[in-house]
Amino acid sequence: MIEQLRKLFPSLLIYTTEDGALDASYKWFISGNNDIIGIHQTELTEKDQAMLNAFLSPYNINFPPMTDEERRWKKAIDQAEEHPPFTFPSAIPYRFIYFSINKNQITPVFFHEAIQELFEKPVPILWENEFEGIIIEEESTSEDTPSYEQMIDILMSDLYVKITFFIGPFRKGFESIQPYYRSVISDAKKAFAYSDKTVITYIDAVPYLLIDQTDLAFRQQLVKNVLQEFIDDEDTLKMLETFVHSNLNISETAKELHLHRNSLQYRLDRFFEKTGIDVRQFHQAMPVYLAMLAKK
Amino acid sequence: MAGLNLVNIRKEYDKGVVSVQDFNLEIRDKEFLVLVGPSGCGKSTTLRMIAGLEDITDGDLYIGEKRVNDVSPKDRDIAMVFQNYALYPHMNVYDNMAFSLKLRKMKKDEIKKRVDNAARILNLEEYLYRKPKALSGGQRQRVALGRAIVRDAEVFLMDEPLSNLDAKLRVQMRAEIQKLHQRLQTTTVYVTHDQTEAMTMATRLVVMKAGFIQQVGTPKEVYDLPDNMFVASFIGSPAMNFFFGKLEGNYFVMGDQKILVPQGKVENLRKQGFEGKEIVLGVRPEDIHDEPVFLDVSPETKFRAKIEVAELMGAEIILYSQVASQDFVARVDSRFNVETGQSLDLAFDMSKAHFFDKATELRIK
Structure with missing residues (x-):
């Protein structure tokens, strides 16, 4: 095919990595064999370009030449x-x-x-x-x-x-x-x-991908059932998110949030009292984390 | 060189999360300004908005006289240094410093001039042809600084550049960055969560919390006259002690403990209607004394405390105890031996104490 094209467009050249940067005075295309070929713009009419675009992929010279x-x-x-x-x-x-x-x-x-x-x-x-x-x-x-x-x-x-x-x-x-x-x-x-x-x-992304596959009604239900009255409490949600990201480590979370350890304990206790969910346990923290993702 | 002006800057992310708001600040030419606060306070976001790496949702940013909101980072005439001092691992020191200039097609002799100059400033001349692997942590961080210096930029932006270094090296590099600033006089905006770094390096510091500026001032101003309880507790280590109580007559009363308040402060509190109301007394650990001379002259700010923990730090001892069931920390001279479990008299230096409104947490001025 390339030889046939060369008969029509004598300036046609095939790019090789030794050539360095692509010459901007050429129009560049990728052939079916993944060769990068160039034809000097002076040889191309608009109609030629449209035709070549139809059966070759145009190649953007802003990209580095492919190795x-x-x-x-x-x-x-x-x-x-x-x-x-x-x-x-x-x-x-x-x-x-x-x-x-x-x-x-x-x-x-x-x-x-x-x-x-x-x-x-x-x-x-x-x-x-x-x-x-x-x-x-x-x-x-x-x-x-x-x-x-x-x-x-x-x-x-x-x-x-x-x-x-x-x-x-x-x-x-x-x-x-x-x-x-x-x-x-x-x-x-x-x-x-x-x-x-x-x-x-x-x-890291697995929980995001799982939540993303669920439908809106499921997500809304999950958020409502798990976060309950804390659904719009941004401070508590931030605390819970930080707690999860800190591997359920109270000292690390307290440090991260610039809170006293006792204040954090108190807030976690309060969340437990109101929701019945003890986020200090991994299997209870997991649904809270998923509910926070679903809320996003 | 140039100053910066941030006018009503606000950053809101896609999901309505506001990271920075009402940020107004004029950073003076040649100033070393430190943004300090806990993680998530918006300090790095502010720095990245200055760099152009984050879009500004609202407000105007000026570098010198030019509004740069829509100017791409590479055209802002800034240079950046980040926490990770990682370098291109397969390039030597010279090429690490020269790489961005080469990409910009700068002439070779100009690149050489700039790299040699940066290497001289940073004492890296003998390491120019070594690979990063053969350098110490401190030397690598100096190369990262070198990459900023070769740009000859108007403004340096540094985001926690020392936090990956060990404690000893951090202290050393802190001094080197200060010397570098004195030598180059480049306007610098420096982000850290470490209040010691902020206090020791800043010409002025900006304390931030939850996206808002809490206070701007020189380190001394911020330490001596904190605007609110957050600043008072964040700046200073160990943190300022807070005692909850009421002003009754000339005394601050907490439980069965009465502490005499200096007359000027009493009048000020009365004038502002705080008599009989719950207020917060703030006392820095070094303003709690155990020296006999101080105890003798301060009989009415004296109280007895059982020391729960005494940590000998060398020249000083850090004491952990309680008064009127409220925790406090004191820093006393180690000439007077104090041990864990001991009961002793202590006294507040009330001339240096502060009062805060319990509801607003603002310092009562």
Whole structure:
């Protein structure tokens, strides 16, 4: 197909990573084989562009040029259902890390360059749009790689960019890779609707995902039955949330809320007296936590 | 250099959670301003709004004369240092400091000039070609500061930059940051939950709680004249003691204990209608004395207390006890030996005591 296109558009070239940045005087597309091809704009009429857009995917030059590995991953994800099981690239467990960056704070090219500096070896990044995408991280024993929380601080202080990460579970093999890819993105969006944390793991997100699957009537009932007269008592709800996040540890919660330990004990006793729920017990704290999530 | 002006700043998140409100503050050029308060008080959110990392829901933010609400972070002429002093692990110190300048396509010789200058200021010259792994915690934090210095920015924003360091290093870095500020004279906004850090570093400090400013002042003003019970208890360690009681005649009465109140304070309380009403007496631990000379001259602020715990700290002893069934902490000189379980006379220095309205928790001025 490319040779046929080249006959029509002699300027056609295929991008290789050695070429560096993409030339802005070309229009760029991704072919069915995941090659990035460019045609000089002077050779393209509007009609040509419309036609090429119809059977090739336009490629945004604001994105960094895809590496060979990124192209292979993209192909694996896009075509997995047609050609399972996919055998590339190795048996090392991997996970998808969803990231989201604030608009107008950093270009994908700068982001790509900075992220590569944080890992021991190059990591593939697949972009959904200019503000979100997936980092593909292989399991590593390197102690040098910073945590995702640290990465946020590094990039925030050095590049002035606000980032959130959702860390998908590790996987081995490439079966159902496309649903995995899609679920990481959709789980991330659900999780960030419930939490203002900047890094959320799949395990952290499980309660959010469970609550999100329930219908509105169930959630309303849960909130009413569990929180009872404290349903709109923001101070008590904040105390309970902090208590759960502090692993039901009274000293830590008191410190966090700048409360005296005895005052906190008193408030927990009061919640018990009024609701019959002793949040100091894990199995009773759990429904309270779920009810607070349902309220969100 | 530039000052900052925050006018009626308010931050509300998507679900109606208000994190900061009614925030009005003028930060002077070259000032070292510290935002201090417990977690969740809105101090980091305020800093991030200044940085441009959080949108401002309402209000105006000026850096110098320019309104910057809609200016992107990279164009605000600020530099930031955060709690995690993590660096790019595979770059050496030089490249760590130079990376953001390289991304901005700054010329190589200008980058070198700036990195060399920052390294000289921070005594990092001999470490420039080492990887972060080969540096101590303090050196890594200095590199993080270096990344801010190379930007040559108008304003430094620091969010708990020392909280990941051990206690000894924290004290050392505290002094280094102060020296750095004296040398560079860059307007600095510094966030911490640590009141000692706030007191020792600030030109002025802003105490925050639940999204509101509680008090703005120099460390001495805030310590000596706290506006309310929250500020009084948050600033100072151990915290100020509060005793609940009533003014009856010239005495503050709590249970069967009567403490003579200085005449000026009595008149002020009477004038404001607090006689006979429940009020709160605030006494700092160091204003409770056990020295015989003080006890002799203060017979009517004296009381007897059984010491529940006595902690010898070296030059001083921290005493935990009760008077009229109310807990208090005293800090006394260790020259006079006090032991746990001992009963002894103590006396309040009422000239330094404060009274607070029990209902509003405001200091009665």
